[in-house]
Amino acid sequence: MKEKIKKIISNRNFINHCIIMLIACIIAIPILNSHLNIYFDDGIQHIARAYGTYLDMKRGDISSNVIADFTNQFGYSWNLFYGPLTTYSIIALQLVCKNFMIAYKLFMLLCLIFSGTAMYQFAVKFSKNTNIALLASIIYMTFPYHLTDWYTRNACGEFMAFIFIPMVFLGLYLLFNTTENHYYLTFGAAGLLLTHNISIWITFFFAILYILCHVKQLRETHVKKGILINIMFILTITSFFWIPMLETRLTTDYQVYEAGAMANSESVASHSITISQLFATKTEENFVFELGPHVIIMLVFSIMTFKKLKENIKKQYIFYCVSGIICLWMSTKYFPWKWMPEFMSIIQFPWRMLLLASFFLSIVCSINMSVVIKNFHTKDAMILLIICVIYTIALKEHIPYANESIVAIENCSLGIMSGKENENVAGTARAEYLPVKAFQNRFYIATRENASYVLQGKAIIEEEEKIGSRYTAKIQTLEEQAIIELPYIYYPGYEVRADGMIEKTFETENGFLGIALSENDTVTIEVKYKGTQWMKISKIISLVSMMIFGIYVWKER
Numbered sequence: 001m002k003e004k005i006k007k008i009i010s011n012r013n014f015i016n017h018c019i020i021m022l023i024a025c026i027i028a029i030p031i032l033n034s035h036l037n038i039y040f041d042d043g044i045q046h047i048a049r050a051y052g053t054y055l056d057m058k059r060g061d062i063s064s065n066v067i068a069d070f071t072n073q074f075g076y077s078w079n080l081f082y083g084p085l086t087t088y089s090i091i092a093l094q095l096v097c098k099n100f101m102i103a104y105k106l107f108m109l110l111c112l113i114f115s116g117t118a119m120y121q122f123a124v125k126f127s128k129n130t131n132i133a134l135l136a137s138i139i140y141m142t143f144p145y146h147l148t149d150w151y152t153r154n155a156c157g158e159f160m161a162f163i164f165i166p167m168v169f170l171g172l173y174l175l176f177n178t179t180e181n182h183y184y185l186t187f188g189a190a191g192l193l194l195t196h197n198i199s200i201w202i203t204f205f206f207a208i209l210y211i212l213c214h215v216k217q218l219r220e221t222h223v224k225k226g227i228l229i230n231i232m233f234i235l236t237i238t239s240f241f242w243i244p245m246l247e248t249r250l251t252t253d254y255q256v257y258e259a260g261a262m263a264n265s266e267s268v269a270s271h272s273i274t275i276s277q278l279f280a281t282k283t284e285e286n287f288v289f290e291l292g293p294h295v296i297i298m299l300v301f302s303i304m305t306f307k308k309l310k311e312n313i314k315k316q317y318i319f320y321c322v323s324g325i326i327c328l329w330m331s332t333k334y335f336p337w338k339w340m341p342e343f344m345s346i347i348q349f350p351w352r353m354l355l356l357a358s359f360f361l362s363i364v365c366s367i368n369m370s371v372v373i374k375n376f377h378t379k380d381a382m383i384l385l386i387i388c389v390i391y392t393i394a395l396k397e398h399i400p401y402a403n404e405s406i407v408a409i410e411n412c413s414l415g416i417m418s419g420k421e422n423e424n425v426a427g428t429a430r431a432e433y434l435p436v437k438a439f440q441n442r443f444y445i446a447t448r449e450n451a452s453y454v455l456q457g458k459a460i461i462e463e464e465e466k467i468g469s470r471y472t473a474k475i476q477t478l479e480e481q482a483i484i485e486l487p488y489i490y491y492p493g494y495e496v497r498a499d500g501m502i503e504k505t506f507e508t509e510n511g512f513l514g515i516a517l518s519e520n521d522t523v524t525i526e527v528k529y530k531g532t533q534w535m536k537i538s539k540i541i542s543l544v545s546m547m548i549f550g551i552y553v554w555k556e557r
Contacts, residue, residue, distance in 0.1 A: 013124070016134045020116040023138055023385065024109060027392060030151070030399055031105040037400040038104055039426075041286075043154025044412075047104055048427035049078045050090040051409045054100075057091070059468040064529045065244060066491050068468040070415030070427045071434070073450050074489045074512070075469065080248045081256060081433050084241060085194040086156040100409045108150060108159075115162035116141040122166040123363060125180075126173055126316065129370060131381040136366035138385040139295065140166075142392040143358035144281075144288040145351070151399045152286050157196030158355060161203075164191035165359050168203055169210070173316070175226045176214045181556045182226045186233040186549065193238045198346060202356055206323055213319055233552075236545035243538035244492075244531075251492045252507050255439040256432045263345040269337035272350040278328065281398065288398050289331070289351055291361070294387050298365035305371045317367060324360030327353040419443030435490050438511025450487050452525075455508060457482035459517065469494075471527040480519045486527060488513040493531045498523040 030036055038047065052067035061068065070076035079087070086107075093110075094103035119140040124133035140146065140162070149159040164187070171185025189207075192200040217223050235242075248254065255261050277289045279296070291299075302321055309317055329335050331353040337344075347353075369384060370376040415427035419442045424430055431439055438445060452461050458478040465472050466487060475484065488494060490507040496515050497503065508514035517523065 012130045016120060016130055016137075017117060019134060019385075020120060020137055020141070021113055023141060023389060024113045024116060026389060027142065027147070028109045028112065030396065031108060033401065034405040035401045035403075036105075036151075036406070037402045038101070038154055038406060040400040041153045042156070043104075044426045045429050046086060046154065046156040047090070047100060047409050048412070048414045049082075050087045050094070050104075051100055052076075052414065052427060053079065053087050054091050054094065056468060059470075061469050061529060063531050063535075064469050065493060065531070065535075066469060066489075066529055067415070067427075068529075071431070071489055072415070072417055072445055072448070073466075074445060074448075074487055075491065076415060076428050076431075076489065077248075077433055077491050080244055080491065081197075081254075083157060083194040083196060085191065086160050089160075090156075101406065107156075111160050111163060112141060112150065115146070115159075115166075118163050118166040118170075119359070119362065121184075122170040122173070123366065125170060126363070127313075127367065127370070129376075131376055131378055132366045132370045135369060135381045135384055136362045138388050139298075139365050140358060140362040142388040143295070143354075143362065144290055144292055144392075144395060145354035146358050147392060147395070148288045148398070149355075152288070158199060158352070161192055161196045161199035161355065162358075164188040164195065165199070165203055165356065167191065168207060169359070171230065172207060172210050175223060175230075176211075176217050177316075179222070181553075182230065183233075183549075183553050183556060185226075185230045186237070189230070189234045190237045193234070194241055198348070198352065199355060201346060202352065206356060209323065210319060213315070229552075233545060233549050236541055237549060238542065239538040239545070240535075240542035241538075243541075244535045247532060247534050248492055252490060253436040255434050255436050258436060259342070260345075261432060263348040265338050265340055265342060265345055268340075268345050268347060268350060269333075271348070272333045272335065272337060273331055275332055275334070278332070281395075283397065286398060286400065287351070288395055289354060292388075292391050294384075294391055295361065295365055298368050299361065301368040301372045302364060305368045308371050309367075313367075317364070320360045320363045324357050324364055327357035327360060331357070417442055417446050419446030435507060435511040437507065437509060438489050441510050444510055445489075448487075452487060453485040455483040455485050455514070457519070459484065469527075469529040471525070473525045474522070475517060475525055476522040477517050477519055482517045482519070483508075484515050484517060484525075485510065486513045486515065486525075488527065490514075493529050493535060495528050495530045497526045 052069055056064045056068055065079040066075040066077045068075050090103050090107050093106050094100050097103050097106065116137040120133045120137040123136040124130055127133060146162055149155045167184045167188025171182050171188055174180045175182035175185065192203055249257060273289050278291055281288045281290050331351045335350065337350060373380050412426060415425060417423065417425055417428065417431065431442060450466060451464055452473060457480045459482040460476040461473055463474045471486065485508045490511055490513050494505060494513055495502060496505055498517065503515045506514050
């Protein structure tokens, strides 16, 4: 037993992973402060989404994509439009620690650790050098924009994306440059797709660029086969998310898909940053976009490094260096965002390109140091990573703190709309995931009672009871057909039964769930969220493909 312990301790990769965990814990010290404002910027939305989904699960609505308690208890669906991985990760941690505040902070810490280990895994395969890999992972973890996402923006989807980006490029590297396993591409791309919609598109662009740089190798059978296998697994494993999202898109018009609803070319251009912001951050600014003097100095050595690189790594180095520069350029006012195609407005904020820049430049910096410093040893990597940590600590003034301890999410007012223009509500943000008709009738939502309305004809509605996504009532129609508007925002997946028989549903003029009942009839109405047929099929596809993928990985390893 002692020999096994000694073997583990002497394992360099094990030691480096311990260092990564230690550095993450040091960086995470401020999360112990009860005044840390985890609700700042996007934080309240992500935590509220997890909390609302958890309440549905407690009521037994495990398969519901609609958070029943939001939008004045008429339901709101984050989960049909936004990847579920962050939400269910926080919920899983909450089940362990029994506290949403602690669960969220633990989620933050785990994301930071896993992003470092993912980067280490990539860099050690790429460089074949554990010191380079350790330095790359620490630069990546402490990159100012990474920690801005983590501490200030509380952008759960984006800071979790830091885990999967190295996996995508590790899979691509192994596929095109080795005969080793390339299934990391599936892990990375599927993880991104289930985490952050915008990050997957940004990463996809540079993944295509990487493939184009290796276009000659596409002729090789194992490369073509590997790409097809990964695409198949990525699409099938994530089908439980993208199939319902696509079905929802085709079912009715939702505000999020309206032209300019989220952003347009002009608004994107207005959020681009200046070159000076890449070099220094003003004290009063919340977001830190600077690279840091240590990173800038390490990048300057690229001129010296390129000449000394071995041929087998030079092509890869050029790709990461050029890609990092492109990302920096795209984040600034010098990139022509105003003249870009409208679909590129999905990025919303050009400085999001720093997400990929942090990955590319971390690799470049670590390689530069390994070339510039002769006989690059562990002590050299340790000195540099200590510099990274010290610089990070110096940025602590940009961490948002509240005057008082943060109120538990259970005591916050969530998802209640007042109907005001441009209203930002905790739990529903700017209501972008409402149907267009509902979005245009937000004052109606704010003033409407949580009951069924008769829109056409005459009917008597009695014995109404609504709990979450479940509703029952007795309805008696009179001399003509009655159009009944049920107390639910229109999303696909609700099942309405009248005396046990399934009724056809539709979207009312107000963006709510509607049914038509025959004249002179008395029926008992039951409403449940069960999901559509395609939602059920997509879950089966995902489950089966996950099992097949697990067998495939086991065989490959």
